[in-house]
Amino acid sequence: CHTSGMLTPNGKENAQKIPREELTHLILKLLQAWKEPLSHFNQHIEHHQELPDDSLSKAKQISNMVHELKTGVEKVTEKMQSMGIISNSLNGMASSEGTGFSISNEANMMSDSDFIHCFRRDSNKVQSYLKILKCRIMPENSC
Amino acid sequence: MKRRFISSVQIILQLALTTAGLTGQSYPGKPKIIRCRSLEKETFSCWWKPGSDGGLPTNYTLFYSKDSEEKVYECPDYQASGPNSCYFDKNHTNPWTTYIITVMATNEIGSNSSDPQYVDVTSIVQPDAPVNLSLETKTSASITYLWAKWSPPPLAAVSSNSHVYHYELRLKAEEKEEWETISVGVQTEYKVTGLRAGVKYVVQVRCMLDLGEWSEWSSERNIQIPNGESPPEKPTIIKCRSPEKETFTCWWKPGSDGGHPINHTLLYSKEGEEKVYECPDYKTGGPNSCYFDKKHTSFWTIYNITVRATNEMGSNVSDPHYVDVTYIVQPDPPVNITLELKKSVNRKPYLVLTWSPPPLADVRSGWLTLEYELRLKPEEGEEWETIFVGQQTQCKMFSLNPGKRYIVQIHCKPDHHGSWSEWSPEMYIQIPTDFRVKDMVVWIIVGVLSSLICLIMSWTMILKGYRMMAFILPPVPGPKIKGIDKHLLETGKSEELLSALGCHGFPPTSDCEELLIEYLEVQDSEDQQLMPSHDTPSKNTKMIPKETDSDSGRGSCDSPSLLFEKCRESHALPSALQTQDVRTVQENKGAKQSWETQCIASEQKTLLFNNESTKSSPWPAVQLPPNNQLPMFAYHSSVEAHKIILSSTNVNISPVLVGNEEKHQSRYPVTETVHDNMEKQREMENFKTEQTVQVKQNRHNDKSPFLNPKLMDYVEVHKVRQDEEPTVLLKHKDNNGKTKKHTVPGTSKEYTKVSTVVDHNILVLMPDSRIQHTPVSQEPAMETSQNLQQGQAEKNMSYCVTAPSDCKRETSGSEYMDPSSFMPSFK
Secondary structure (H helix, E strand, O other): OOOOOOOOOOOHHHHHHOOHHHHHHHHHHHHHHHHHHHHHHHHHHHOOOOOOHHHHHHHHHHHHHHHHHHHHHHHHHHHHHHHOOOOOOOHHHOOOOOHHHHHHHHHHHOOHHHHHHHHHHHHHHHHHHHHHHHHHHOOOOOO | OHHHHHHHHHHHHHHHHHHHHHHOOOOOOOOEEEEEEEOOOOOEEEEEEOOOOOOOOOEEEEEEEEOOOOOEEEOOOOOOOOOOEEEEOHHHOOOOOEEEEEEEEEOOOOEEEOOOEEEEHHHHEOOOOOEEEEEEEEEEOOEEEEEEEEEOOOOOOOOOOOOOOEEEEEEEEOOOOOOEEEEEEOOOEEEEOOOOOOOEEEEEEEEEOOOOOEOOOOOOEEEEOOOOOOOOOOOEEEEEEEOOOOOEEEEEEOOOOOOOOOEEEEEEEEOOOOOEEEOOOOOOOOOOEEEEOHHHOOOOOEEEEEEEEEOOOOEEEOOOEEEEHHHOEOOOOOEEEEEEEEEOOOOOEEEEEEEEOOOOOOOOOOOOOEEEEEEEEEOOOOOOEEEEEEOOOEEEEOOOOOOOEEEEEEEEEEOOOOOOOOOOOOEEEEOOOOOOHHHHHHHHHHHHHHHHHHHHHHHHHHHHHHHHHHHHOOOOOOOOOOOOOHHHHHHOOHHHHHHHHOOOOOOOOHHHHHHOOOOOOOEOOOOOOOOOOOOOOOOOOOOOHHHOOOOOOOOOOOOHHHHHHHHHHHHHOOOOOOHHHHHHHHHHHOOOOOEEEOOEOOOOOOEOOOOOOOOOOOOOOOOOOOOOOOOEOOOOOHHHHHHHHHHHHHHOOOHHHOOOOOOOHHHOHHHHHHHHOHHHHHHHHHOOOOOOEEEOOOOOOOOOOOOOOEEOOEEEEEEEEOOOOOEEEEEEOOOOOOHHHHHHHHOOOEEEEEEEEEOOOEEEEEEEOOOOOOHHHHHHHHHHHHHHHHHHHHOEOEEOOOOHHHOOOOEOOOOEOOHHHHHHHHO
């Protein structure tokens, strides 16, 4: 996977240990890393005639959701920073990733099945991190 | 020359043999050289077979010569090789010469020699078989070999070691037939491969020198290839599971072992790494498992896991299993399942089920999010109803039937990838029955009321069924006498009764008893309460109550009430008649009519009967009619009846009691006469003795032909008994037979007292001295009676005193004793 290079905590303890800012940053980084490949993927499979229409629409839907999720996380991050829950130290790092381009390139080389596999994993990562983050910040709601 | 000598000797011997054959003994047979063999090409031996010995001890000699030589040698050694053999040792053996060998058998008689044998030593070389064959199985590198070892054949006298033997080995499975021959070469050991395990093999070896023949096969040797000695089969990895997304365990299934205990090792490598690790923990997960604790568990990386099985024979490796821990999460079932019964607003109970996530799952940190699902079914039901609950840990169930038992189970699953846990243990719920006191009370009340109603209805049916039947089918009313209250009769209040009847002075005296008529027939149109009984030999006394005709006696000309009214009217004038009170009473009461009969002194007594047109009942009865109808009376107690009658007669002398019908006034001249003759009334008044008999007349009403006035008309005096008691018998007369009556009144006595009734139609009258009848009065009585008779003629009524069966309808012709006629006499 093209995001394999990222250092992400690979367990619960690790995810709980790292500071919230870093966790947030990681989430955003992951989401960012998938933005480009997803759109590319969508373009790619549009030309596949044999895929059913459901898959195409689903893929589009997924990329939209990822985009929205990223936007949402950004907003939440801003809010948290404004409220002082997390610090502003890693603020500027989300968007200016130099490795983004290479990552995208790498993503283009992947086969479809690998692409989907990687995406599945990373989305799971994002979900888990977000949940941990949520329960760390607001532990009262069903945590 | 030698040859000639030999041949001549042979001839001689033959001759000797032939001559000896005649005598049983001859020279020996020709021996035969079997074979000659050399073991090692340096020595050889020859063996011969002797022929017949001719019966005599035979000596054998072997002669040989080498080729191209003339010299004949004899065998150097007869012993070495055994009997009948010759052993040529090394000195006598030339390998490249041809020997010509003959054997001669000699006995006393003669000799015989065998054919010559040309022997070339080199060609007869055959070594002995190898010896000391030993077999062994060895397993190396999971292959079982058979090691065969042997020794070359021993050579006794040969010292050189230059003999090179070639060997050959053959083997076969024990049960098989085919040998497998293997050329071994010059070694004395050999390794056999390709042998099947568990099979018994037979092995032999043989050897050969350069030239010559193969030796014999050595003796057999057996060997058993050991069974199951093989490396283990490949194990398979069954599954890997993580219960809480922090650790995981893998299980495998071993293959068959090769007869030896197997050792398993699990090796894994992570994605992107080359290093292979071994399982950190074989114990925690149980047998054939490997437990990866937190330190060794990495997420979002693919593990490559293999299992190797090893035993003495070898090892085997399973196929690799790739697993990413994120996707293999299967939690434990939820715990702490509690039930609570709550009542909602409208008193309907509902169930609140709460549970906790499994203890290992870390839901608090959000690392693992579980979704729950529960299922329930009635205890005896077949299908489960599955309810997806989501991430909440409690559920409210509303739609449960009271009184039933339910089984509930819950399981959970991670919200992302993963699999469902096992179902929690079954939980039983008993829904309490919603026992409402109100409902039960209502039902109880309803039940009680209905049972009461049923009881009441059944009782009414039972008790009043009679009445209901009467209500439904109204009974036919019986006769009734106006003005007479039956209750008075019943209670025996004679005063009132008699007053009602218009009589005075009741009860009658004893001598009035004789005057008592036993049967009185009274018409009763309605009910007939009085049932007089007769103690006389006569029959029925009972009035039939049901024969009342409501219609009878109402305003008909023949109704007794009218008659009565007539009488009343007639008596209106004579106010002196005290009895009118009674009559009025009677009138008020209505329907009573009775004719007074008086004792007839003369023979012309007749009894007037006014029959009332009522339904006839055979009884002369004085009835107290409560209404205007004319009832037929019948008395049960004749005594009372008589008394009453007498009293009434006593009281009411006047014929007023004789009811008349207005319409038929002409028929009742009696009344007219009554009206006319006040004197008669007076007479009646004066008549104290209750001599008169009131006989009620049942008149046949024109209007009511259905009536059955069974009236006996006592129209004539049958005879007069003079014996004991002078009695006048009144006979029932069919028609106008009244002549006889006239005869009777010749006597001076008045027969006004009825003693008995005989034969159902004969009224026995008894004379009464007190009663004086004037013939004058009788005349009018006669007239009246005649008139009456005439009047009666139109009537078709009969007055039946006795049994109704005897009653006949009699037309007129009944002569009645008109009490009015007697009245004057009574003054």
